[in-house]
Amino acid sequence: MDVIKAIRERRSIRKYKSKEVSEESLSIILQAGRWAPSSANKQPWHFIVVRDPNLRGRLADAHAHGRFMKESPAVIVVLGDPQKDPRYCLADPHNAVQNMLLAAYNLGISTCWMGVRDTAIEPAFRKILKIPDELRVICSVAVGYGDEERTSSRYPLDEIVSWETFGNKSK
Template sequence: MEEIFERRSIRKYQSKKVESEKIDRLLEAAVSAPSAGNEQPWHFIVIKDRKRLNHLAEIHPYAKMLKEAPLAIAVCADLSQQKHQGFWVQDCSAATQNILLEAQSLGLGSVWIGCHPAEDREKKVSSYLKVPAGFKTLSLVAVGYPAEEKERVNRMNDEIVHLEEW
């Protein structure tokens, strides 16, 4: 549970590479996410090449941190796998969140970079990464050893919790 409470969006990274074993753990966490009807529509693109990361930082307006991050993972969905129309968004969001939480548990920093539903962003990223037709790119996750520290924040607010009805 501590990973949930300690996780923060990290946008500054050390130049140290993320070890292959840790990348494997991130992907294992991603595919352990729940999915509607157990459809597991996800596919992942692991991006380590500096030129590719820099280019993604240029084509996505909120991905500038990829110029420092040594790793990004694109979370994509195979729309042909849908048993329940449209639930791929929730499925891939759960996979993305699992990557963020596992990164925290491994001493890594990460940040969720949204692609879908912003069509322009999604098209540019998908095109650049050669994502096939019939697939969608939900997110990019920047990952690396953090070069910044952020304090834990308690976001609990009793005014947003309703008992039995609004």
Template sequence: MEATEAIEKWRSIRKYKTEPVPDGALRKTLDAGRKAPSWENVQPWHFIAVDDEGLKQKLVKLSRGQKFIASAPVVIAVCGDVGAWDKPRNREALLKATAEVVDNLLLKDPVFCVAEHGPSIILARTMEQLGIAYGFMCVEAVNHGLGCCIVGAFGNEMTGSLRQLYDEVRADLALPERVYLLALLTIGIPDEQPPARPRKNFDSVVSKNKYGNPL
């Protein structure tokens, strides 16, 4: 399947068949996330494939009762590593540039160096990069005949809610101190064919040279 076709077929799927996700398809979906581009190649992510029923039930509670999460054969816990932006680790990712450029520009200029900003900007940049990765995973999942749904409404660092339960889930996932659970991706064989949801027309979201100028 071509990427364009997979994008055209995209639907958020919340009903899944009980049969397991083929291991090969799951691995290729996760690998698509691994191969996604990221700012200065920091790759601030870690993906955990969850099929433990008890843990999935906790994720339902953490998401204020979104029961379809537990019905998915696999839930990918999309985790962001905010420590990836620390200067020593960022420097390691940038070593293809000359040391002088890295040390004097890329690690000091706030335009390039996310670590020059506060925790809220670092968290936002991390979330931005994760969005690219799970977007890649969604397209690859469709390519293998799978359905998925992105879940962002649950207790975590972004929402600041359900802290006690979130800490329990973090412990269950064995997340390091600066690795946060920032999104969920339910995945399975679709058991529904929902209609396409409306999208804005092309000319309303695309311009040339300046806002509102038709392409």
């Protein structure tokens, strides 16, 4: 896989075909998450794979911007574990998510990342999936075969990069 090409071309997809994602493909995606970098290699994450249509529907109903989770064949809910790393348990799981998004893209599988942490959605996800209080619900990732094409744009580098000190545009 050309990683730079994958980073540029991968898009968040919100319409999915009914085709199931194989356990083998899900395993590859989860393995990619498992191999993500983390502070001091503490790996403060846990993943819940939700394939049950009833559970996916309940998650979708709880997430105002995630109604499409009802249609995606799988949802991966990403948790942070403060017992493994209280300082970076909210940040490091995002490294795992990015790896999973790129691995899925490489397999021809579409995804859509959705924030959950520190929103009214978190308690609902916690209740639906029986998540222990000591874990943090970070985000969810819809996984499936896309049924739409999407494009995206990005700010030019000169608008988002400073050199040496904030606001300095001179290299």
